[in-house]
Amino acid sequence: MRGYRDGVATRLVHPDSWSNLAALAIALQDPAAARQHAMHALQLDARHVDAWVNLGVASWHAGQRREGAQATNQALQHVPGLEAAALNFALMLRVVGRLAQAHDVLAGAVHANPGAWRLHLALAGTARLLERHDVARREVLVALDRMPLAATHDSVAKARPLADNHGELVTQALVATADAFHAAGLPFHLIGGTLLALYRDGAPFPHDKDIDLGVPADVDRPAVYRALGQGFSPMLPRDDARALASREWVLGFIHDATGIGVDLMFMHLRGHVMRLGMGWPDHIDSEVPAYGVEMLRWQDRDWPVPSPPDRFLAAIYGDDWRTPQRHYDTQVSNPSRTPESLPRAITLGLIRLAEAVRAGQWSKADALCQQILAREDVAEVRRLRARLATAGVA
Structure with a gap:
């Protein structure tokens, strides 16, 4: 908050500065101010993609959903593979029930930016909801091969602790x-x-x-x-x-x-x-x-x-x-699973595995690797388990 106040009081002249100030205002839950800062950045540089994304997110949080989606989509028009734009725009579309369009947005972003594992993982999740299980499996396998094991912003995030009386x-x-x-x-x-x-x-x-x-x-x-x-x-x-x-x-x-x-x-x-x-x-x-x-x-x-x-x-x-058995996944390991549904169960297990890696849940990730490999020899899972062992995090 102190840094934000200092930024507001400074005579900013660069669009990057205004865009960063907008991002900070979003984090501080002041979407109205964030919109103003992002628009100031765009007045200085109409093609500033980060400012378009920040304007979109701020507008969405301010209740201006149409403007938010349009601004986020504008960033994608300038940089088709921009992760932040594609992920936020797809999420906005999912919220309003336009799942197929969200899938197409992510597919286009993956085509433009094939090295971005977050895009592959988001596309896998959206394809699963559309029951396009072949696409979901293909995309989550790409994500698993490219996800880092370092303690990044994603991996250090911890689940919200359960209440002391959760069992009650x-x-x-x-x-x-x-x-x-x-x-x-x-x-x-x-x-x-x-x-x-x-x-x-x-x-x-x-x-x-x-x-x-x-x-x-x-x-x-x-x-x-x-x-x-x-x-x-x-x-x-x-x-x-x-x-x-x-x-x-x-x-x-x-x-x-x-x-x-x-x-x-x-x-x-x-x-x-x-x-x-x-x-x-x-x-x-x-x-x-x-x-x-x-x-x-x-x-x-x-x-x-x-x-x-x-x-x-x-x-x-x-x-x-x-x-x-810690981290036992019944969808994957259930002995009574019907043969025709087993491939879809494994795809769901792969998505859960990717989410465990993303959250830095190493022991859970290793357990899921073992359970999936007991059902099917998936090369990407073998490689991930080897990386977990080499990194000493499993």
């Missing part, structure tokens, strides 16, 4: 969801990480951000929306095309009071197996042995769980499910 919040969300289902007369049972934590450890995992429930496939979906109509918010609007395409298999909600997610997986009985799927955008499916339901006593109440729980957990987590 998970329990609160679980109890609230169970009560809502009971009140509506709807069946459910514990699955996934929720079952594993309560059955093996007797308490929710301290890092859980959601709870996992299985629901019979024939349960009426509108009845689920009604049951969770108070105190819960759907992750996607009910009439959203993505929700409509996925709700045969999954529905997601947020428990409003705690912010904990509620993942409802609809279990389809098909002969001797129970099939469950992730829906949009990955369509990752699993088939576990068909099962009945028994009760698990926890916190003075009975919780329905697959019977026997051991067989279900072995199907999802492997025979060594009793041994805690």
